[in-house]
Amino acid sequence: MRKLLEADSLTDINLIAHYLQGNGITVEIQNTQQSAVLNISPFSGLVRPELWVHPDQFSAAAKLVARYQHEQASGTDEKEWLCRGCREGNPDNFGSCWSCGQARK
Numbered sequence: 001m002r003k004l005l006e007a008d009s010l011t012d013i014n015l016i017a018h019y020l021q022g023n024g025i026t027v028e029i030q031n032t033q034q035s036a037v038l039n040i041s042p043f044s045g046l047v048r049p050e051l052w053v054h055p056d057q058f059s060a061a062a063k064l065v066a067r068y069q070h071e072q073a074s075g076t077d078e079k080e081w082l083c084r085g086c087r088e089g090n091p092d093n094f095g096s097c098w099s100c101g102q103a104r105k
């Protein structure tokens with residue numbers, strides 16, 4: 001596996017991971033278990049979560065991330081819906097909340 005990126009929050013990593021998985025990329029998130037064991041909030045910034053992908057899929061994944069970030073920045077894909085369970089924002093194409101799994105309604 002090869003490290004693709006790291007982010008300040010697990011939220012960012014999860015959204016990108018979900019996006020990549022939806023496009024056929026196998027992803028692995030690291031530095032999340034560590035924080036759980038130490039009982040440190042993943043949002044504390046002490047441990048930066050990392051997204052790893054298979055080397056064969058690295059360039060495809062990098063392109064998808066670039067497209068994803070472009071969509072975020074340009075606001076063309078702004079049909080976000082808010083989870084009623086945990087109040088997290090979810091991309092329009094998610095049928096259930098990435099964070100808590102509650103179905104979209």
Ligand SMILES: [Zn+2]
Pocket residue numbers: 083084085086087088097098099100101102
């Ligand atoms: Zn939720």
